[in-house]
Amino acid sequence: MAKTFETLKGTYDYLPSEQSLRESIKDRLKDVFKRYGFLPAETPILSMLDLLTSKYSSDADILNEIYKLSDQGKRELGLRYDLTICLTKLISSNRGISLPFKRYEIGKVFRDGPVKLGRNREFTQCDVDVVGVSSILQEAEFMNLTHEAYSELGLEVEIRYNNRKILYGIIKSIFGEMSDELLRRVVMLVDKLDKMSKEELEREFIKLGLSSKSYDELYNSFSMSYEDLKAKYENSTSEILKEGFLEMDELRALTTSTPAWKSMLYAPYLARGIDIYTGTVWEIFLKERNIGEHDFNLSLGGGGRYDNIITSFIDDGNSYPAVGMSFGLDVIYEVLKAKEGDEKKSDIDLFIIPLETKKDSFIFTQGLRTRGIKADIEKVDRRVKKSLNYANKEHIPFVVIIGEDEVKNRMINIKDMTTGEETPFSLDDYEGICEFINKRL
Amino acid sequence: MAKTFETLKGTYDYLPSEQSLRESIKDRLKDVFKRYGFLPAETPILSMLDLLTSKYSSDADILNEIYKLSDQGKRELGLRYDLTICLTKLISSNRGISLPFKRYEIGKVFRDGPVKLGRNREFTQCDVDVVGVSSILQEAEFMNLTHEAYSELGLEVEIRYNNRKILYGIIKSIFGEMSDELLRRVVMLVDKLDKMSKEELEREFIKLGLSSKSYDELYNSFSMSYEDLKAKYENSTSEILKEGFLEMDELRALTTSTPAWKSMLYAPYLARGIDIYTGTVWEIFLKERNIGEHDFNLSLGGGGRYDNIITSFIDDGNSYPAVGMSFGLDVIYEVLKAKEGDEKKSDIDLFIIPLETKKDSFIFTQGLRTRGIKADIEKVDRRVKKSLNYANKEHIPFVVIIGEDEVKNRMINIKDMTTGEETPFSLDDYEGICEFINKRL
Numbered sequence: 001m002a003k004t005f006e007t008l009k010g011t012y013d014y015l016p017s018e019q020s021l022r023e024s025i026k027d028r029l030k031d032v033f034k035r036y037g038f039l040p041a042e043t044p045i046l047s048m049l050d051l052l053t054s055k056y057s058s059d060a061d062i063l064n065e066i067y068k069l070s071d072q073g074k075r076e077l078g079l080r081y082d083l084t085i086c087l088t089k090l091i092s093s094n095r096g097i098s099l100p101f102k103r104y105e106i107g108k109v110f111r112d113g114p115v116k117l118g119r120n121r122e123f124t125q126c127d128v129d130v131v132g133v134s135s136i137l138q139e140a141e142f143m144n145l146t147h148e149a150y151s152e153l154g155l156e157v158e159i160r161y162n163n164r165k166i167l168y169g170i171i172k173s174i175f176g177e178m179s180d181e182l183l184r185r186v187v188m189l190v191d192k193l194d195k196m197s198k199e200e201l202e203r204e205f206i207k208l209g210l211s212s213k214s215y216d217e218l219y220n221s222f223s224m225s226y227e228d229l230k231a232k233y234e235n236s237t238s239e240i241l242k243e244g245f246l247e248m249d250e251l252r253a254l255t256t257s258t259p260a261w262k263s264m265l266y267a268p269y270l271a272r273g274i275d276i277y278t279g280t281v282w283e284i285f286l287k288e289r290n291i292g293e294h295d296f297n298l299s300l301g302g303g304g305r306y307d308n309i310i311t312s313f314i315d316d317g318n319s320y321p322a323v324g325m326s327f328g329l330d331v332i333y334e335v336l337k338a339k340e341g342d343e344k345k346s347d348i349d350l351f352i353i354p355l356e357t358k359k360d361s362f363i364f365t366q367g368l369r370t371r372g373i374k375a376d377i378e379k380v381d382r383r384v385k386k387s388l389n390y391a392n393k394e395h396i397p398f399v400v401i402i403g404e405d406e407v408k409n410r411m412i413n414i415k416d417m418t419t420g421e422e423t424p425f426s427l428d429d430y431e432g433i434c435e436f437i438n439k440r441l
Numbered sequence: 442m443a444k445t446f447e448t449l450k451g452t453y454d455y456l457p458s459e460q461s462l463r464e465s466i467k468d469r470l471k472d473v474f475k476r477y478g479f480l481p482a483e484t485p486i487l488s489m490l491d492l493l494t495s496k497y498s499s500d501a502d503i504l505n506e507i508y509k510l511s512d513q514g515k516r517e518l519g520l521r522y523d524l525t526i527c528l529t530k531l532i533s534s535n536r537g538i539s540l541p542f543k544r545y546e547i548g549k550v551f552r553d554g555p556v557k558l559g560r561n562r563e564f565t566q567c568d569v570d571v572v573g574v575s576s577i578l579q580e581a582e583f584m585n586l587t588h589e590a591y592s593e594l595g596l597e598v599e600i601r602y603n604n605r606k607i608l609y610g611i612i613k614s615i616f617g618e619m620s621d622e623l624l625r626r627v628v629m630l631v632d633k634l635d636k637m638s639k640e641e642l643e644r645e646f647i648k649l650g651l652s653s654k655s656y657d658e659l660y661n662s663f664s665m666s667y668e669d670l671k672a673k674y675e676n677s678t679s680e681i682l683k684e685g686f687l688e689m690d691e692l693r694a695l696t697t698s699t700p701a702w703k704s705m706l707y708a709p710y711l712a713r714g715i716d717i718y719t720g721t722v723w724e725i726f727l728k729e730r731n732i733g734e735h736d737f738n739l740s741l742g743g744g745g746r747y748d749n750i751i752t753s754f755i756d757d758g759n760s761y762p763a764v765g766m767s768f769g770l771d772v773i774y775e776v777l778k779a780k781e782g783d784e785k786k787s788d789i790d791l792f793i794i795p796l797e798t799k800k801d802s803f804i805f806t807q808g809l810r811t812r813g814i815k816a817d818i819e820k821v822d823r824r825v826k827k828s829l830n831y832a833n834k835e836h837i838p839f840v841v842i843i844g845e846d847e848v849k850n851r852m853i854n855i856k857d858m859t860t861g862e863e864t865p866f867s868l869d870d871y872e873g874i875c876e877f878i879n880k881r882l
Contacts, residue, residue, distance in 0.1 A: 005489060005495070007489075008489055008516070008518065011485035011487050012485065013482070013527075013531045014484075015535065015538070016480030016482055016544055019481040019483050020481060023481045035810045035814070037816070039460070039788055040457060041454070041455060041457050041460050042460050043454050044449065044453065045551075045563060046449055046452050046551065047452075048446060051446040067510055069508055071508065071553045075449070077449065079487075089448075089454075090454045090456070093445075093446075094454070097456070098835075100820065108549070110486075110487065121512075132821070133821065135820045137799060137818065138820055140803055144807050144810070148810070148811065253800060254800055347478070348478050358695065359695055362581060362582075362699070363698050363699060366585050366699045369589070373476070374476050375478070376477075376478035379574045379576045379578045379579055379582075381575075393539070
């Protein structure tokens with residue numbers, strides 16, 4: 001009796017019907033990354049545990065979710081939980097590396113945490129980062145990379161953007177100076193603005209000991225246009241606010257005449273959860289979030305400037321400003337799958353069915369493959385009808401049956417499986433057949 | 442002071458200078474796989490430990506090298522050590538899957554064993570397998586896939602091939618019937634034929650209690666041509682030998698008129714170590730193993746038919762014949778790196794240096810990127826000479842400096858960094874500039 005082996009919760013087998021789309025998403029993203037001067041890097045999944053738990057690495061929640069293990073040499077190891085820590089380590093171990101350093105990495109990461117939609121135990125991250133650039137040009141570049149990447153995937157997106165400095169400045173201007181810890185809590189609340197009602201959020205602010213009146217002022221600020229908000233704080237003496245508006249002005253000036261502009265939406269409440277960001281942040285949503293019966297009110301990716309994390313990790317007196325973003329592969333996959341619907345495409349162009357002509361049919365198959373056609377030959381000993389059923393089921397667009405007469409006369413008929421139409425060719429006319437198939441696909 | 446974090450022995454950071462080549466190898470292989478009708482699948486790295494240690498999975502050596510861990514739910518887990526066990530599990534969990542099932546998977550695997558050249562603790566496997574085909578057509582297809590894949594990589598290879606049935610038959614004809622365990626040991630010795638001298642090997646045979654005379658006969662068989670060997674055993678009553686020769690005859694007949702034939706070399710001693718193979722086996726070596734000062738007497742990949750492993754794993758009364766192969770990504774990478782030498786190519790086509798023209802230069806950069814040019818813009822505040830040095834060091838073929846005059850007059854000069862030649866263009870002539878660059882690259 002067969003023993004059944006369990007699949008670990010939060011891990012998946014991706015069959016070709018799913019994985020083909022996942023691979024195509026990765027390929028299209030990589031093409032865009034390369035056009036923007038980003039190159040691939042690959043870092044290890046297995047890591048010394050002390051790196052993963054180092055104080056610069058991440059917040060406490062993630063630390064509890066690290067998969068820990070040891071090896072035969074009794075070393076304490078862990079599986080990486082994100083790619084940023086690996087990038088930091090890479091820069092730190094390669095001090096001679098030429099900056100700016102632009103790399104992308106697409107790889108598996110692991111978290112031993114609760115499993116929910118879009119959050120698995122083993123999942124793929126797709127990160128694009130630059131280390132060594134302070135200029136806002138970098139953010140402007142990322143706005144366009146983001147816009148172009150999603151366009152390439154056929155998705156119209158909204159790039160919500162903000163600057164942490166402006167957000168901090170506004171909060172402090174309204175509520176007065178506060179501890180870093182309180183500021184952090186307020187920012188985390190603000191980040192939930194589009195997920196909670198005004199009243200729910202207000203209760204949370206009051207819990208933190210903040211006044212309803214100030215909360216109202218903050219809430220109203222977030223519905224102002226960028227120009228109005230800037231005008232409101234024109235006379236503010238807050239250094240951080242001035243710096244934030246300067247950066248934002250530059251980002252907007254750089255991007256107004258570029259393709260990204262039409263996707264960009266100023267979102268003064270946006271913080272992007274994690275602590276590491278120091279300036280510009282952005283997050284991507286679908287413009288039209290309903291696809292068929294699905295409602296995708298989900299972040300499809302995002303990023304920001306994080307000037308401190310690598311700098312303090314390396315701590316060699318130099319500064320390592322960085323900007324980076326993540327593309328949410330799993331979410332993008334779900335969205336594209338929903339868009340595609342059940343429209344199944346075959347990855348085979350032509351299916352060759354030999355009838356007692358194995359060798360000639362095989363040579364013919366090879367000849368087409370060498371010329372770039374995705375050809376496959378029936379290798380299972382079954383009736384022609386079953387072979388044709390298989391081709392139909394797999395949605396293979398063209399089929400040819402090669403029997404002894406076809407070999408003797410060197411003539412075959414290529415059958416279009418959609419129309420039923422048959423087109424005659426010489427068995428040796430590889431070029432003609434390729435041209436015919438390529439034109440019809 | 443900066444803390445330095447150790448990299449785990451047997452794991453590596455691949456910088457873009459290395460990873461670009463590794464990615465390009467994978468991309469070229471995938472193109473060939475797809476032409477042969479193989480589709481991608483992805484299986485988890487994290488696995489329940491009982492799957493990895495199940496009796497059908499692998500030999501004892503590998504079992505000792507499994508990285509074990511547990512999760513917060515106290516489950517016993519392990520990291521996969523190869524992709525075959527994952528394929529077996531995939532077929533077993535998806536009984537309705539349509540056969541033949543053709544998939545490739547390129548993914549990380551882990552082994553807590555000794556580290557040596559071409560053997561890391563964390564490494565990438567690249568596997569191509571078919572489940573559900575008994576026909577020798579499948580092996581013939583693999584011969585051509587192998588030949589085409591290495592040609593695509595610019596490598597001339599020798600595909601050494603054999604059939605386990607012939608090997609077993611010859612051994613038993615010469616030494617008489619023997620236990621499975623002794624047969625296994627003899628096969629493992631024979632597999633070392635090209636790594637040991639005739640005398641060294643003879644001593645090992647004698648240790649197993651086998652006669653020198655029979656050893657001589659076996660040794661001599663291995664230098665015979667296929668035709669002579671077949672003639673020698675023409676009257677043999679060994680069933681396994683007859684079956685082996687039949688399969689081999691068919692494989693040779695199917696491939697003689699295909700491109701693979703000129704790479705194929707019959708190697709009667711070839712066993713391919715691992716136990717799982719049941720029929721045809723093949724292994725790939727460079728035709729010219731010396732590249733520069735390197736001697737690559739290494740297997741670049743290989744495969745074979747394994748009809749029993751998935752069948753006994755699933756054990757549902759059906760038969761799951763399988764043929765598959767692995768491409769040795771790390772070895773292929775080393776070979777191609779040695780071939781390329783120090784010839785460094787840039788992944789950027791054009792470098793744009795703005796002089797007080799950040800915004801216009803950025804718009805220009807974006808315009809080229811949108812049209813497919815790999816353009817990058819200087820974002821570091823440094824002197825023009827340093828920017829040019831950077832472009833030179835990175836081997837970027839074209840550079841343009843855009844100052845205020847260039848913007849005012851809408852005229853720029855594209856400088857060819859190899860010849861020093863400058864070509865004038867209108868700043869708005871994106872199409873002309875793209876055509877010029879694409880033509881020269």
